[in-house]
Amino acid sequence: MPRKTRWESVRRTAAELFAASGYAASSLSQLARLARLSKPGIYYHVRDKEELLFRICESTMAVLLQSAQLAAGSGRDPVAKLRQIIRAHANHYWDHSWDLVILFGQRRYLSPVRQRRIIALERVYLDLVRAIIRDGVRRRVFHRVDPSVATFSLFAILNTLDSWYDRKGAMRPEALVRQIERLFFGGLVVRTRRRAHG
Amino acid sequence: MPRKTRWESVRRTAAELFAASGYAASSLSQLARLARLSKPGIYYHVRDKEELLFRICESTMAVLLQSAQLAAGSGRDPVAKLRQIIRAHANHYWDHSWDLVILFGQRRYLSPVRQRRIIALERVYLDLVRAIIRDGVRRRVFHRVDPSVATFSLFAILNTLDSWYDRKGAMRPEALVRQIERLFFGGLVVRTRRRAHG
Numbered sequence: 001m002p003r004k005t006r007w008e009s010v011r012r013t014a015a016e017l018f019a020a021s022g023y024a025a026s027s028l029s030q031l032a033r034l035a036r037l038s039k040p041g042i043y044y045h046v047r048d049k050e051e052l053l054f055r056i057c058e059s060t061m062a063v064l065l066q067s068a069q070l071a072a073g074s075g076r077d078p079v080a081k082l083r084q085i086i087r088a089h090a091n092h093y094w095d096h097s098w099d100l101v102i103l104f105g106q107r108r109y110l111s112p113v114r115q116r117r118i119i120a121l122e123r124v125y126l127d128l129v130r131a132i133i134r135d136g137v138r139r140r141v142f143h144r145v146d147p148s149v150a151t152f153s154l155f156a157i158l159n160t161l162d163s164w165y166d167r168k169g170a171m172r173p174e175a176l177v178r179q180i181e182r183l184f185f186g187g188l189v190v191r192t193r194r195r196a197h198g
Numbered sequence: 199m200p201r202k203t204r205w206e207s208v209r210r211t212a213a214e215l216f217a218a219s220g221y222a223a224s225s226l227s228q229l230a231r232l233a234r235l236s237k238p239g240i241y242y243h244v245r246d247k248e249e250l251l252f253r254i255c256e257s258t259m260a261v262l263l264q265s266a267q268l269a270a271g272s273g274r275d276p277v278a279k280l281r282q283i284i285r286a287h288a289n290h291y292w293d294h295s296w297d298l299v300i301l302f303g304q305r306r307y308l309s310p311v312r313q314r315r316i317i318a319l320e321r322v323y324l325d326l327v328r329a330i331i332r333d334g335v336r337r338r339v340f341h342r343v344d345p346s347v348a349t350f351s352l353f354a355i356l357n358t359l360d361s362w363y364d365r366k367g368a369m370r371p372e373a374l375v376r377q378i379e380r381l382f383f384g385g386l387v388v389r390t391r392r393r394a395h396g
Contacts, residue, residue, distance in 0.1 A: 079387055133386070142386050146369070149377040150386055152362040156354045164350040171344065179347040187385025188331070188340050188348055189277055 007045050010035050011059070014052050019098035023053055023106045054114045057107050060099040061121040064092060068128045078136030082154075083181060085129060089158050090177045097162055104159055126151055154184055205243050208233050209257070210296075212250050217296035221251055221304045252312045255305050258297040259319035262290060266326045276334030280352075281379060283327060287356050288375045295360055302357055324349055352382055 013035040017026045028049055032039045046052045067088035071081045093100055107118050130151045136142035142150075157180055165176060211233040215224045226247055230237045244250045265286035269279045291298055305316050328349045334340035340348075355378055363374060 082386075136386070141388060143380070143384055143388055145381050145386060146377050149369075149374065150381055152358075153355045153378065153381055156358040156362070157351045160350075160354040160358065164354070171347075176347065179344045180351065182341070183343050183348055183351055183385070184381075185385050185387040186341055186389070187381070187383050188280075188334070188343060189383040190339060190341055191384070191389075 006037075010037065010042065010045050011052075011056060015056050015096070015098040015102055018053065018056070018106060019101040023049070023102070023109045028052075050110060050114070053102070053106065054110055054118075056099060057103050057110070057114075057118045058121070060092075060096070060103045061118060061125065064089060065121060065125050065128075067092075068125055072128045072132060078132050078139070078141050079185065081132045082129070082136075082185075085132075086154070086158065086181060086184075087177060089155075090161075090173070090180075093158065093161055094173050100159065101162055126155070129154070157184070204235075208235065208240060208243050209250075209254060213254050213294070213296040213300055216251065216254070216304060217299040221247070221300070221307045226250075248308060248312070251300070251304065252308055252316075254297060255301050255308070255312075255316045256319070258290075258294070258301045259316060259323065262287060263319060263323050263326075265290075266323055270326045270330060276330050276337070276339050277383065279330045280327070280334075280383075283330075284352070284356065284379060284382075285375060287353075288359075288371070288378075291356070291359055292371050298357065299360055324353070327352070355382070 010031070014026075014031050017031055017034060021030075026049070028039060028042050031052075032042050035042070046055065068085050071084035071088070074081060074084065076084075103118075107115060110118065130147045133142060133145075133147040133150050137144055137147060161176075165171075167173075171179075208229070212224075212229050215229055215232060219228075224247070226237060226240050229250075230240050233240070244253065266283050269282035269286070272279060272282065274282075301316075305313060308316065328345045331340060331343075331345040331348050335342055335345060359374075363369075365371070369377075
């Protein structure tokens with residue numbers, strides 16, 4: 001197996017293991033067994049278990065960040081930009097939900113320096129989204145909401161999917177994303193003209 | 199100290215301890231020390247650490263459920279009912295954020311039977327909110343959103359406050375709740391009449 005592919009297999013197997021058993025309860029011996037490698041085969045890629053956790057978190061953020069940067073730089077209107085980010089984030093969740101479970105549930109096991117690195121990447125991501133929302137508010141395309149509250153509310157919904165969305169249920173992923181967009185963009189309450197600005 | 203007050207003090211101290219150090223890393227000896235009781239003084243109230251965790255989760259759900267039942271039975275319109283539930287939930291968070299941290303972060307340490315009991319209470323709570331939303335959709339007070347997606351999205355926002363809202367920041371709790379209501383009820387995007395039903 002080419003080196004890059006082998007690393008990707010180690011990374012994916014580690015993410016599955018950490019997400020299923022928890023970082024603290026997982027060992028590199030288990031990982032080696034699941035990835036069908038020797039322990040030296042694991043150490044070829046990472047110095048220790050924590051580096052593995054770090055690289056899972058870092059690469060997850062890198063992918064999310066790249067899509068957000070593409071959307072932010074697209075020159076489209078704020079609604080279209082946000083829609084693009086929501087879909088990319090949701091798609092990452094469908095395809096790599098383990099990564100997000102680990103990013104949000106297990107990064108506390110990282111060393112302080114590495115936690116700060118992940119938090120810094122997250123801040124860049126959040127700032128991109130917040131800037132799009134702020135721009136939309138300024139241009140009166142969006143209601144006068146607090147851009148931070150709107151940003152965090154959006155990711156609260158997207159990042160908790162794992163705990164409430166049943167992939168085997170009747171609602172398809174695409175339909176779920178449309179529902180979330182409809183709710184986040186349009187709100188719950190039908191405004192009659194009389195109370196439209198109430 | 200009267201027995202009930204003493205139990206409340208044990209419960210509050212335990213909630214603080216579990217939320218700060220994690221359930222797994224906390225011991226009844228630590229708790230006894232923090233609560234200024236002997237270990238038999240703790241065992242007077244609970245059989246073991248897991249019972250303590252269970253009673254924290256159960257009583258938290260009982261309080262939330264009671265406010266939701268009051269709101270659901272109030273005979274008011276769906277918007278007012280939801281607003282009442284959002285405020286009660288947020289208030290519980292302001293006053294007892296430890297309880298919610300434990301309820302969502304640590305109930306996995308409960309025995310399967312007790313986990314099922316907590317999940318059953320949660321389901322009653324969610325069902326109450328979902329029924330209010332379904333009723334609002336039926337009466338065309340609410341947009342045609344999926345009531346489950348709307349319910350889970352709302353609680354995703356309210357139950358993650360701990361990870362994104364800075365209590366020491368510039369935004370007061372009441373202002374934050376108004377922002378969340380405005381966003382959840384009114385949505386982000388200003389609808390021009392042309393695309394109002396688009």
